[in-house]
Amino acid sequence: MTDTASQVLSKAGGQNAPLLAAALPVADGMAISSVGDWIALLKPRVVMLVVFTGWIGMMIAPGHLHPVLAATAILCITIGAGAAGAINMWYDRDIDLVMRRTRNRPIPAGRIAPNDALAFGVVLACASVLVMALATNLFAALVLAGSIGFYVFIYTMWLKRRTAQNIVIGGAAGAFPPVIGWAAVTGGLDILPLLMFAVIFFWTPPHFWSLSLWAHADYARAGVPMLPVVAGARETRRQVFRYTLVLAAVTLAPWALGLAGIIYGAAALALGLGFVVCAVRVVRDRQDDAGVSETGDAPARAAFKFSIAYLFILFAALAADRLVG
Amino acid sequence: MPPTPPATTPPGLHQELRRRRRGRNVALLVVLLSVSALFYAIALVKLAKPEIGG
Numbered sequence: 001m002t003d004t005a006s007q008v009l010s011k012a013g014g015q016n017a018p019l020l021a022a023a024l025p026v027a028d029g030m031a032i033s034s035v036g037d038w039i040a041l042l043k044p045r046v047v048m049l050v051v052f053t054g055w056i057g058m059m060i061a062p063g064h065l066h067p068v069l070a071a072t073a074i075l076c077i078t079i080g081a082g083a084a085g086a087i088n089m090w091y092d093r094d095i096d097l098v099m100r101r102t103r104n105r106p107i108p109a110g111r112i113a114p115n116d117a118l119a120f121g122v123v124l125a126c127a128s129v130l131v132m133a134l135a136t137n138l139f140a141a142l143v144l145a146g147s148i149g150f151y152v153f154i155y156t157m158w159l160k161r162r163t164a165q166n167i168v169i170g171g172a173a174g175a176f177p178p179v180i181g182w183a184a185v186t187g188g189l190d191i192l193p194l195l196m197f198a199v200i201f202f203w204t205p206p207h208f209w210s211l212s213l214w215a216h217a218d219y220a221r222a223g224v225p226m227l228p229v230v231a232g233a234r235e236t237r238r239q240v241f242r243y244t245l246v247l248a249a250v251t252l253a254p255w256a257l258g259l260a261g262i263i264y265g266a267a268a269l270a271l272g273l274g275f276v277v278c279a280v281r282v283v284r285d286r287q288d289d290a291g292v293s294e295t296g297d298a299p300a301r302a303a304f305k306f307s308i309a310y311l312f313i314l315f316a317a318l319a320a321d322r323l324v325g
Numbered sequence: 326m327p328p329t330p331p332a333t334t335p336p337g338l339h340q341e342l343r344r345r346r347r348g349r350n351v352a353l354l355v356v357l358l359s360v361s362a363l364f365y366a367i368a369l370v371k372l373a374k375p376e377i378g379g
Contacts (some may be wrong), residue, residue: 034345035352068370072363135367 037106041089041117042082042124049311050081050177053200056315057181057193060322065136065185072135073184077177080128080144084151084173086121090114091156095222101215132184140183147176161223164230167212171204172197178315192259195250199314202247206240206279207307213237213282213293213300234291237283240303244279248272251314260318261325267317271310278303 054077058070065073089096089107097108106112125148133141155170175197182193209227212219213236216228228236251272255265281299288294 032342032345033349035348038349038352066370066374068366072367075363131363131367 033106033111037111038120040106041086041112041120042079043085043089044082046085046174047078047081049308050174051078052312053196053315054177054181056319057178057196058185059181059319060192061182061185063185069135070184073132073140073181076128076132076135076144077180079124080132080148081177083121083124083128084148086117086124087152088156090118090121091152092160093117095161095224098222099218101218132180136184137187139187140180143176143180143183147173147180150176162225164225164227166225167208167227168205171201171208174204175200191257192254195254195257195259196315196318198250198253199247200311202243202250203307203311205243206247206275207304207311209236209240209243210282210300210304210307213240214297232291233293234287237285237291237300240300241276241279241283244275248276254318261321263324264314264317264321267314271314275303275306275310278306 051074055074058065058073089105092102093107093114096102096105102108107114107117125145129141129145129148132144151170151173155166155173159166159170178196178200179189179193182196183189212226212228213233216226216233219226220229227239231239248268249272251268252265254260255262255268278299282303285297285299286294293300
């Protein structure tokens, strides 16, 4: 009994966590959670992209911010985004339990109590906004607060379970970081950070819908109206293609308006063409009459992977342009 | 007061729970020290050049 239970414990964080919780009759979530569980609440993989785009926004902004304050601003963006993720996990704990992809998260697995997760998220959110205001300026702090509020209230609580457009509108939440980074340095706004916002805004639908093409069974089980669940895979593939075209056009705007140089322009053009090719393959994927892929959604998986590299390289090119220019 | 496993809890589980609690406490200590250092650094920078960062 002891050995088995220890083995179960050693695997906690994995699929045996509910078993572990059951093996400890008086232990609440706090008793069995590890540091890794609390970090997992912050959705570190999602936060990586947020941090990167926020950092680029800060890099390309005119002006100078002391390195300590710049690092603090990045930390605030990181913590703020993570806090929004924690509150999202608290609110979505019922559907996370149903979906295979998310049922091992700390709350549905029983390793962290829901109220503890909520308190953790709220405290971190407030702290990140407060420190941002102290270290940089009030405007940057307000934009950070707005992005957290948008993700929690507009996307998570309002749109996600009600409309297939959840990702389109809710995607704006992930588009704030470069604006926050810019605002931290300048204390204001300009066309370039707004264009960066637009790039991430139009990037989100093809990125996420590519994922949902092969993960839609999970969403259907949880009753989340993702586009493939509501409109079918065939329509989702068409939407991926349309949004990719819009994205490719939007990414050229900074170069066309003279706000970025040739490095960025060439990167945007090449990456845009690459993404469009991926989207064409998604649309032309071999499928049956119901739109179900006969290739295991291989083109959608490829488009999803490409979309991640796409955003990293595009924003890196923008920064390189500024450094060289 | 942190939850204490009952006397009937198997020794292996008890050890593991203690290890996890200790890990969380150490992490909290590191976070608190880091936050203190961060506030100190921000104060130094702001006092030295109050105009930076708006």
